[in-house]
Amino acid sequence: MIDQSDFSLLAAVSYSLPELWPLQFKSISAALAEQPSPEAFLNLVERHRVPALAERALSRYTNESGQSLPWLTSLRPLAHRCQLNNLRYHAELLRLQAAFRNAELPVLALKGTEMSLRLYGDIGLRHQRDIDLIVSPNQIPAAFDLLEKSGYEIDLPSHIRRSNLLRLVPAFAYEINCRHRQSGMLVELHWRFERVRNSRYEPIWWRMMLSEAERPYAQILYLCLHGTMHGWSRLKWLGDLHVLFARLQEKEWPNLLAASKELRLDAVLAEVLLLISQAFGSTLNMAENAIVDRYHDEVRSNMGIVLRRLQLADVELTRPRLRLLLQNLRLQIHPASRHTLYERAEHWLRSLCLGLDDIKVVRLPVALVWLYPFIRPFRYLRLYLHRQRAGIA
Numbered sequence: 259m260i261d262q263s264d265f266s267l268l269a270a271v272s273y274s275l276p277e278l279w280p281l282q283f284k285s286i287s288a289a290l291a292e293q294p295s296p297e298a299f300l301n302l303v304e305r306h307r308v309p310a311l312a313e314r315a316l317s318r319y320t321n322e323s324g325q326s327l328p329w330l331t332s333l334r335p336l337a338h339r340c341q342l343n344n345l346r347y348h349a350e351l352l353r354l355q356a357a358f359r360n361a362e363l364p365v366l367a368l369k370g371t372e373m374s375l376r377l378y379g380d381i382g383l384r385h386q387r388d389i390d391l392i393v394s395p396n397q398i399p400a401a402f403d404l405l406e407k408s409g410y411e412i413d414l415p416s417h418i419r420r421s422n423l424l425r426l427v428p429a430f431a432y433e434i435n436c437r438h439r440q441s442g443m444l445v446e447l448h449w450r451f452e453r454v455r456n457s458r459y460e461p462i463w464w465r466m467m468l469s470e471a472e473r474p475y476a477q478i479l480y481l482c483l484h485g486t487m488h489g490w491s492r493l494k495w496l497g498d499l500h501v502l503f504a505r506l507q508e509k510e511w512p513n514l515l516a517a518s519k520e521l522r523l524d525a526v527l528a529e530v531l532l533l534i535s536q537a538f539g540s541t542l543n544m545a546e547n548a549i550v551d552r553y554h555d556e557v558r559s560n561m562g563i564v565l566r567r568l569q570l571a572d573v574e575l576t577r578p579r580l581r582l583l584l585q586n587l588r589l590q591i592h593p594a595s596r597h598t599l600y601e602r603a604e605h606w607l608r609s610l611c612l613g614l615d616d617i618k619v620v621r622l623p624v625a626l627v628w629l630y631p632f633i634r635p636f637r638y639l640r641l642y643l644h645r646q647r648a649g650i651a
Contacts, residue, residue, distance in 0.1 A: 263292035264299045265569045269537050271315035272308045273497035274378050275504055279318075285539060286319050296329035304336065306493040306568075307385035310344075313337035314383065341382030344371055348381045350443055351389050354408060361404055366392050366467055368448065368480070377501050385494060388444040394464070395428045395449045402434075402447075410436040410445060415618055422624045423617060429455065431614050451480060453487065454597050454605045462521055475510075475517040478502050482530045483523060486593055489586045490533065490564045500534050503546070511545040522596040528553035529560060536561055537568070560589055 267289035270282060303312045313333045320327055348371040358365040367390065374384030393401045402412050402419055413435040418424055427434070432450040437443070451463040466476035478499065485495040506514065518527050531546045532554075542550060550557075563585055597605075611631035620633055 262569075263289060263294040264302055266292065267294045267299055268302045268306060268308070268312070268493060269539075271312040272306065272493050273500050273538070274311055274314055274383060275501045278501075278504055281540070282315060283319060283322065286315065287323070290325070290327075296332075300329060300332055300336075303333065307340075307387075308494050308497065309333065309336035309385065310340045310383045311494075311497065340385050344374065344382045344384070344386050346441070347371055347386050347389060347443065350438075350441070354389070354391070354405075354445070357404055357408055358401075361400070363393065363397055363400055363404060365401070368392055369484075373477075373498065377498060384498070388446050390446050390448060392448040392451065398428065398447075398449055399424060405436050405445060405447065409438050409440060411439055412436050414614070417621060418617055426617065426624070426627065427614065430608055430617075434614075452483065452593075454601055456597055456601050459521055459596070466517060472513075472517060475514045478506075478514060479518055479521060479523050479527070482526050483593060486526050486529065486589060489567060489589045491567060493537065493568050496530075496534055496537055499530055500538055500540065503531070503534065504540075508543075508545070515545070515549070523593075524549060525553045525556055525595075526593055529557040532557055532561060533564055536565060563589065 267286065270285035270289050273282075275282075303309050313330070313336070316327055316330055316333065319325070320330065351367060351371060355365065355367070369390055370386055370388075371381040371384070374381050374386070377384060391401075399419070402414070406412060412419065414427070418427070428449055432453050432455075433446050433448045436445040436447055438445075450460060451467075452459060463476065463480070466472040467480075469476075481495065481499055481502070485492075485499070488495075490496065514527075515524075518524050528549045531542060532550050534540060535542055535546075535550075567585065611634070616630045616634055616637065619637060620630070622629060
């Protein structure tokens with residue numbers, strides 16, 4: 259477990275907003291007074307992927323306070339690397355958007371450098387390791403072809419993409435990784451906003467994301483759902499939302515709450531607001547207090563789990579696996595409750611019985627897809643034995 263002083267300093271520098279600078283300055287001063295470990299702090303910065311944000315905040319702090327921070331020397335190369343990486347990804351995003359536009363294929367970018375530009379006015383501040391794109395399910399084959407022509411390798415064998423098996427892909431996955439052959443840049447191609455297939459929420463997401471008036475609120479809610487489904491393993495996700503909520507005007511809250519109600523994300527929204535308050539020491543406004551009070555008992559029990567997970571090192575976050583799996587399931591209770599029992603049962607049954615890895619490894623015609631659940635245990639056993647032998651060697 260990371261020392262609390264190291265985490266307090268990380269929280270104080272993991273966002274950037276001029277209006278909040280007085281509070282941020284005070285938080286940095288308080289955290290530095292606890293004498294955090296420079297090495298542990300830098301490890302946390304890398305783990306939570308906030309090097310550029312941390313460098314900006316600490317550089318401004320040293321300029322205004324006159325206090326020297328030797329570890330800035332180690333932090334600056336990390337920040338510069340992040341900024342250069344983001345420039346590369348932003349140029350690639352613009353290239354891909356132009357290619358989709360020329361092919362008349364509708365596509366949306368999720369998060370990434372566009373989010374960094376919206377949040378901070380700077381594409382270099384929000385760390386990026388991939389490009390998230392989303393297309394409608396019926397455009398999956400065309401999107402694969404376009405990305406392949408753009409130099410990407412699709413993580414899906416050609417025998418699947420050129421056969422009837424392709425129609426199984428949207429049923430058993432919601433994204434596919436595509437990596438550029440030369441640059442190594444990664445594109446995650448999505449065709450659903452959520453992991454669980456449903457007939458209610460996806461049309462709402464598309465309507466909101468394509469509407470200029472509703473898009474800002476849909477993006478906030480998507481970030482809330484994304485962080486929850488990933489168990490809030492990165493503080494940068496909460497930092498993004500901290501800035502978005504701080505900028506939200508009082509007159510905009512009814513619109514956000516209406517969107518949240520339509521997507522049945524009120525409990526998730528309450529959990530995020532409480533998390534932000536706990537992590538950054540911010541005060542909830544009247545609208546935030548109202549929704550947190552409504553779901554307080556329901557979401558309070560998750561606070562300790564999330565805050566402890568955020569303070570874990572990367573190596574601790576990967577083990578013990580069973581404990582982390584159970585924690586993830588607990589954190590996903592609120593999003594999962596939005597779906598019907600049938601949808602949840604279907605999702606878990608599909609996940610347990612068949613996945614894309616099965617289709618990639620074992621070629622079966624569509625008529626024999628029902629055999630995959632019987633093949634899966636033997637495939638896992640073979641994989642386990644192979645790893646055991648590799649470990650012994």
